[in-house]
Amino acid sequence: MVKVAILGYGTVGSGVAQVLCQNKDAIARSVGDEVQVKYILDVRDFDQSPYGGTFVKDFSVIEEDPEVSAVVETIGGATVALNFTQRALSAGKHVVTSNKELVACHGLELTRLAQEKGVCYLFEASVGGGIPIIRPLTMCLAANQIEEVCGILNGTTNYILTRMIGAGLSFEAALKEAQENGYAERDPSADILGYDACRKICILADLSFGKNVDPQLVPTEGITGITLADVDYADGAGKKIKLLGRALRQPDGRVCAYVAPHLVDGSHPLAGVEDVFNAVLVKGDAVGEVMFYGPGAGKLPTASAVVADVMDIARSKGARPPITWEQGDDQTLCGTDELASRFYVRVQAGADALRTHVGEIKLLARSGAAAGETAGITEQAMTEQQLRSKLEGMEVLSLIRVLN
Incomplete structure (x- = not known):
């Protein structure tokens, strides 16, 4: 026994x-x-x-x-x-x-x-x-070199964003509803500020890349800055806003890990993950892309x-192979300032002024837009640091990475 x-x-x-x-x-x-x-x-x-x-x-x-x-x-x-x-x-x-x-x-x-x-x-x-994910990573996918782990790792934030998208609730109203339904704690800071997702992506990165990833070194952004204006613009572009934890292997072997909201194309598997459900997408060099989906808590x-x-x-009888990884060092992580992508940008300025600053951009529209407000998705991939430098002097209302 x-x-x-x-x-x-x-x-x-x-x-x-x-x-x-x-x-x-x-x-x-x-x-x-x-x-x-x-x-x-x-x-x-x-x-x-x-x-x-x-x-x-x-x-x-x-x-x-x-x-x-x-x-x-x-x-x-x-x-x-x-x-x-x-x-x-x-x-x-x-x-x-x-x-x-x-x-x-x-x-x-x-x-x-x-x-x-x-x-x-x-x-x-x-x-x-x-959701089974640790065992698949360490056993079923052990023959692969993992290139990326990306996922919706927090049910509370996913529920809030789902209600903002589907019911038109403000962030504050959706959070209150989540608390009333028992999906969010009285103090929801760990969820809405991204800390919970950060801890989870660090564990996945440890296992995927074999080096310890310290949560304190991982850039983390939550969903408190997401507005219904951003939700509407994203919808007009055929995309949804999701809070993602990502860890990517760089060509030099370093790991780029971070947590942030993303615009996800409506056809992407992660776009259909709603309410309190979670999903983890893993890219391996042999298997390609696989996704694990289910209740992330409860x-x-x-x-x-x-x-x-x-x-x-x-x-x-306790004889299973041990799960472990190596100590990380200064060369384990690289910052998100080295990760180029397209961005959703919303500014208090005209379209011509925005184009002048960032170059080619796909402009977006929504009903009820405030006077002088312009939003779009950059055509060119660039780092966040490069984009912020281009936007210097403008009143930036929102800046969200677009999932490749």
């Missing part, structure tokens, strides 16, 4: 307990052994919980119990969760997590510690919630991915 401890009984932790319980027979048949929750760690009391007899408040109970072979960390953050993860791995216990902040910021040291102790540190649920979808990692450990 495989005995498991769950750290945290919030949305994901309770979902993990539920899936392990309700699907216990199918899980046992699949892995060849029963998987049982022995402990659930939480500082709160859950007197009405069906798992009442398993709750503990002292992590050392789990740490010192030789019967517990796997620990599921769903606490979140990178303080207490880091401490408990280090202690669990050091005690020779496998650890499974859904914690993107922890993996993005400390994944390198934790994967190395796991390797040193001969145990597994798995984190399938840390990027795409219920209690049971995320628990599904967590339990799959637990089953992987139980099935392999």
